[in-house]
Structure formats: structure tokens, C-alpha cells
């Protein structure tokens with residue numbers, strides 16, 4: 265047998281292939297050094313630098329060379345066949361001198377993943393799933409929500425919803441509104457039991473804090489984890505606790521302050537492209553679908569920020585962009601379906617949607633692979649401090665940072681999972697915030713829009729784009745964005761599953777404490793939150809799994825919105841009622857946000873000057889009311905849409921932006 269280490273055992277420590285030191289094992293050593301045995305009481309310890317130093321493995325030469333040696337060798341012993349078996353089980357294949365795994369073409373960078381803390385999770389058995397459902401039906405302290413047929417819904421749809429465990433059909437509309445309605449009736453903690461499913465719905469901030477701040481072995485992401493694994497692999501959102509711990513520690517430094525500062529110019533560059541299309545629509549007086557525009561611009565931003573790839577979706581829709589959207593839709597569809605249709609035998613070969621999904625994933629994987637391979641090939645190792653000081657004008661991406669970070673080598677597949685996770689997590693969330701903020705500003709009291717525009721125009725006077733300090737100086741704008749996150753939480757529900765029996769502390773719920781059995785599925789839904797309390801407002805989650813992109817997202821939204829409102833005002837192409845709402849992982853409009861952009865302050869401009877004549881209208885209304893001696897309130901908020909929603913959720917909808925002239 266060739267005296268070489270076995271190739272491509274990704275995720276295990278490897279000996280150096282270059283720059284060997286006298287104490288280091290070389291490529292000729294027969295066995296890679298075994299990783300230190302993890303102990304539950306010790307933190308992952310770094311091996312001495314001499315053993316840890318590894319160089320990047322060029323699979324093209326290494327694997328092909330090895331293969332050739334084997335093919336030429338006539339000593340095909342037991343080890344040879346063992347290695348063949350291992351490769352086939354790990355889905356590794358070699359063709360034309362290239363290594364690939366599961367059909368993906370990766371250049372395997374060697375993994376130097378530190379030993380993982382053994383965070384034990386006992387797999388749940390069917391009994392674990394059954395026990396909480398029985399417990400929920402028998403316990404007294406937590407009410408069981410009486411499931412009502414949605415207004416206007418069909419009886420058949422309702423029955424299939426109950427039997428199939430499909431919450432969306434059951435809700436007959438956005439699920440978070442249904443949960444809010446039941447919360448109004450049953451209090452901040454209740455059980456939603458239907459068909460084969462039972463969920464504990466938690467809206468109490470103390471209980472939410474307890475769950476979110478618990479140890480990683482106490483709660484998992486449950487259903488979400490199962491749904492997202494096939495897409496995000498072991499990326500941060502669905503990652504098992506051991507991998508999560510290592511990757512979170514590695515990724516967070518990438519979001520350092522200097523990088524965020526640098527991102528501001530990336531945001532303003534992308535905003536300038538967006539403004540191009542808004543300008544064209546304003547000149548033509550035609551409506552523009554702003555939700556689609558926000559999705560495109562945030563996709564372009566996340567592509568460049570995370571792996572320096574230009575999707576160019578603001579300019580044109582390419583097959584890659586279409587594939588990304590289809591993947592996102594599929595992820596959302598999975599998250600709202602409680603029957604794992606994608607796991608049906610060979611679903612990716614015969615189910616039309618799944619066949620397409622497989623093709624889309626391999627297209628996107630191909631792009632990620634070439635980005636990772638490119639970054640690996642041009643790697644220049646540095647410490648975190650050095651990387652923070654670097655001014656990577658050509659490639660300021662997170663990928664560059666993560667690949668170059670000394671001491672944090674990771675195999676290419678983990679890197680792919682990390683990038684895919686950030687692409688999905690950081691794209692439509694930000695787009696949704698922008699969509700609903702603009703919706704509220706455009707349909708609300710004009711004085712609210714004027715306030716924000718006044719602030720933006722004052723701070724950005726004589727400037728093409730804001731910088732970091734400008735964003736700090738626009739509190740009105742930031743508050744508008746935050747308020748829209750309160751009204752339209754993205755994602756609207758946080759999902760967890762208890763991995764151990766636990767007890768939730770009684771909080772404002774008036775219930776002393778709530779027993780939670782292992783296997784219980786929990787939905788944390790703090791909407792509508794009107795309590796000024798810690799963990800009542802969770803736009804970015806809380807505890808250790810809190811969003812890592814919160815500042816990035818808020819800055820991105822602030823830059824885009826300020827540049828938009830500096831120049832434009834918006835008029836609804838139809839009525840605000842036409843917009844509608846539907847939910848998936850985030851909250852979308854039902855029919856798009858179709859707005860006609862106008863330069864300046866359109867709505868308050870008098871009709872004679874080609875504006876909306878809002879003030880003229882209000883003045884007339886006021887005069888009329890005064891003459892009739894009636895109600896003088898001319899606040900002018902358009903209530904129709906809100907009333908509709910209020911009707912649906914039973915009056916619990918909070919007052920949207922409070923009167924703008926005082927608050």
C-alpha cells in the first residue's frame with residue numbers, strides 16, 4: 265500500500281502538506297495525528313501550533329496523484345478495499361482527476377476543526393412525541409385553544425387542515441395573527457392541539473427568555489432544524505449545538521465594526537442601482553413593485569457581502585437568481601407544511617418541485633463551490649486583528665475573512681453550509697422590513713412620512729449617500745424600521761423543541777409555572793407585543809441563538825430607505841387594501857407593493873401643483889366638520905386596512921405608528 269494518509273477525510277485534523285516543521289508529521293506519515301480526546305469538563309483546547317499548522321490541500325493533484333499510485337500499485341490489500349468502501353459510504357467519487365462529494369465539485373480544504381464539545385442529545389423516540397400531546401390534553405394549568413374555522417374559510421379546507429396538521433390552512437391566513445387571536449382569548453401560554461400535532465404557544469416574556477437562554481442541550485430548533493438541514497446543512501441556524509458553538513465563535517468576528525462601516529458603501533452602491541429603476545418609474549409615472557425591488561437589491565447585497573458574488577438581480581433576472589428564489593420558496597413551503605413530502609422515497613427524482621429543487625441546489629452549490637475554491641486558492645492567513653485592519657477593496661466578503669482567519673480552518677462543505685445559511689437568513693428578512701416600513705409610511709398619516717423625509721433630507725443635505733454617523737443621526741428613520749419589525753416580525757414565530765423535561769417560570773401569565781415534557785414543540789410568538797419588557801420584543805431572537813446579522817441588516821435597511829426617501833414620495837397604484845399579506849418564513853405581501861414614485865413630497869403637494877392634495881383635503885374636511893359642529897379629528901389615518909385586520913384577529917391588532925405629531 266502507498267505510505268500515505270487516507271485522503272479527504274474532511275472535518276478531521278490533518279498533517280501539514282507544506283511548511284513542515286521538525287516536530288510536524290509530514291505527508292509521508294502513515295497516519296494523521298489523532299485529535300485530542302474531548303472531555304466534557306474542558307473547553308476545546310487548541311493543539312500546539314506545530315501540529316496545527318496545515319496548508320491547503322489541492323485535491324486536484326493530491327487525490328488524483330493518490331488514485332494513480334493506487335491504480336498502478338498491485339498491492340490491493342484489505343486497506344485498499346476498506347478505503348474504497350469508506351469513500352462510497354461518504355459519497356466521495358473521483359473522475360477526470362477531480363474529487364467530488366455527492367455530485368458537488370469541491371476543492372477540499374483540510375479541516376482543522378477543533379475538537380467538538382460533546383453536547384449529548386438523546387434522539388427523540390415516538391413516545392417522546394406522544395407523551396407531551398397526552399400531557400397537554402390532561403393538564404389543567406394551561407388552557408387548550410379552541411380551534412375555530414377561519415372566517416370565510418371552507419369546511420373541507422378546515423378539516424384537511426386539522427387532520428393534516430397544516431397550520432396555514434387552519435389559520436386561513438397569516439399564522440401569527442391566528443396565534444395572537446388565541447392569545448387574546450387564552451392568555452400568554454396555551455396549547456394548540458389538532459390532528460396529530462400539539463404545540464405549546466408561549467407569549468409570556470419571562471417564559472420566552474427562559475427557553476431562549478437555556479443551555480444548548482435543553483432546547484433544539486425542532487421542526488425548523490429538520491426542514492432546513494437539507495438546504496443549510498450544518499449552517500448556524502439548523503446546526504447541532506457542538507458545530508454551532510465552533511462556527512458561531514468563528515463567524516461572529518467577521519461582523520466586526522470596521523467591516524460594517526465598509527459595508528455602508530456597498531449598501532449605498534446597491535441603493536444607487538435601485539434608485540435608477542425608481543427614477544425611471546417616476547419619470548414614466550408608472551407603478552413599481554417595491555417588494556420585488558427590495559428583494560432584488562437585498563439579494564445583490566448579501567451575495568457581495570457574504571461571498572463577493574454579484575447576482576445582478578436589480579438589473580436583470582438571471583437563471584441563478586430564479587434558482588435562488590425557487591430555493592427560498594421551497595424552504596418556506598417546507599416550513600409551513602407539516603408533512604415532510606420532500607422525504608418521500610426518491611422524491612427528488614419523481615416529484616416535479618423536488619426535481620427542480622435538486623437542480624437549483626446544484627446550480628447554487630456550484631457557484632458557492634467555485635467561490636470557496638477561489639478564496640482557498642488565494643488564501644493569505646492572518647490573525648483576526650490583522651484581518652480587521654485589512655482593507656480588502658476587491659473582496660471585502662465574509663468568505664475572504666473566514667478563509668483567511670488563522671486557526672479557524674474549516675472544510676469546504678461546512679463553509680458552504682455557513683454561506684448558504686447567511687444567504688437565506690439575510691436576504692428576505694431585510695427585504696421584508698423595507699417593504700412593510702415603506703407600506704406603513706406610504707399609507708399612514710402623511711405627517712409621519714414628512715417627519716422622516718425631513719430628517720433624512722436634513723442629515724443627507726449635499727450628500728449622495730449616508731455614512732455610519734449619518735445613520736446614527738437619523739433616529740426617526742431607525743424608529744420607523746424598528747416599528748415595522750414590531751408589527752411585522754421576521755420570522756413571525758420562533759420555533760423550539762424541548763430535549764429535556766423542564767419547567768417554564770411563571771411570569772406575567774399568572775400561572776405559577778408550566779411543566780414542559782421532553783419532545784414538546786414550542787412556538788414563541790410575542791406578537792402583538794406592547795409590553796415594555798425584556799424579551800417581549802424579539803425582532804432578532806434572543807439568547808445564544810440571537811441573529812448575528814442584526815446590525816448589518818438595520819444599517820442596510822437604513823441606508824436604502826434614507827436614499828429612497830431623500831428623493832421620493834410614494835403613492836399607492838391602487839388601494840393599500842390591495843396589498844394583502846401572507847406568511848412563510850417571513851411576512852410577504854399577497855399581491856405585491858405596487859407604488860408610484862414621485863419626486864419630492866407628493867402627497868402634501870396641492871393638487872394644482874400635481875400633488876396628492878392631502879392638506880387641501882384635510883382643510884376642506886376640517887371646515888366641513890366645523891360648520892357641522894361635529895368631531896374635529898382630522899388625523900386622517902386611513903383605517904380601512906387596519907379595520908379589516910382587526911376584524912380577523914378579534915381586535916388585538918396594536919395601533920400602528922402612534923399619532924406622528926407627538927410620539
Ligand code: HEM
Nearest residue numbers: 500501686689690693694754803804805809811812813817
Ligand atoms: C432585518 C433582518 C433580519 C431579521 C429580522 C433577522 C431575524 C433573525 C431571528 C429572529 C433569528 C433567531 C432565530 C431563532 O432563534 O430561531 C435570526 C438568526 C440568524 N440570523 Fe438573522 N435576521 C435578519 C438579518 C440577518 C442577516 C442580514 C444575516 C446574515 C448576514 C442573518 C443571519 C442570521 C443567522 C446566521 C442566524 C442564526 C444565528 C444562530 O443560530 O447562531 N440575519 N435572525
